[in-house]
Amino acid sequence: MMTLDQMMEKLKSELDEGRYMHSVNVMHTSLALAEHYKADSEKAALAGILHDCGKNYKGDRAREYIKQIGYPADEIEWVQTRLLHGIIGEHLARTQYGVLDEEILGAIRWHTTGRAGMNLLEKIVFVADYIEPLRSFDGVEEMRKVAFEDLDKCVVLCADSTIEYIVKKGVLLHPRTIETRNHSLILLKSRNTA
Ligand SMILES: [Fe+2]
Numbered sequence: 001m002m003t004l005d006q007m008m009e010k011l012k013s014e015l016d017e018g019r020y021m022h023s024v025n026v027m028h029t030s031l032a033l034a035e036h037y038k039a040d041s042e043k044a045a046l047a048g049i050l051h052d053c054g055k056n057y058k059g060d061r062a063r064e065y066i067k068q069i070g071y072p073a074d075e076i077e078w079v080q081t082r083l084l085h086g087i088i089g090e091h092l093a094r095t096q097y098g099v100l101d102e103e104i105l106g107a108i109r110w111h112t113t114g115r116a117g118m119n120l121l122e123k124i125v126f127v128a129d130y131i132e133p134l135r136s137f138d139g140v141e142e143m144r145k146v147a148f149e150d151l152d153k154c155v156v157l158c159a160d161s162t163i164e165y166i167v168k169k170g171v172l173l174h175p176r177t178i179e180t181r182n183h184s185l186i187l188l189k190s191r192n193t194a
Pocket residue numbers: 051052085111112
């Protein structure tokens with residue numbers, strides 16, 4: 001596996017400046033969340049810095065990559081190709097950055113939509129992607145606060161925000177985003193009634 005410095009150098013040369021800065025921020029935010037929730041900080045940093053490493057693959061280029069690796073993209077992913085950068089990112093992390101750790105790979109893979117039953121590292125990167133300091137949208141301050149109070153509650157807020165954004169934009173909404181929201185809400189409810 002590459003060192004963190006080597007990964008950062010490679011990403012810096014491949015991503016545009018804004019995307020690279022976002023990646024560095026997601027790394028720092030993931031680290032802060034990992035410390036707060038006692039997750040593995042090294043894994044959080046690596047997953048954070050690499051989470052968007054597949055972001056250069058868009059449209060037909062993304063479709064080609066996906067065909068090549070044999071991922072069974074569904075109809076929505078096939079149309080909304082930005083949904084594929086997590087899957088592509090996971091593959092690049094494995095093949096170009098030498099990441100073998102399944103937890104790191106999972107956090108990269110699922111960061112775009114989340115999934116039902118995310119593990120701690122997956123939740124951390126999913127949330128860090130929304131709340132990193134460069135993000136500015138209505139409600140982000142509240143999300144930044146909730147992220148350090150209740151991670152599952154913050155996952156719900158992130159999914160809500162995506163759903164609102166996607167509906168307003170009039171593009172396809174992936175069911176995994178809804179599953180992420182529902183699953184986290186069920187977790188919250190079962191915790192509150194326990
Ligand atoms: Fe992303």
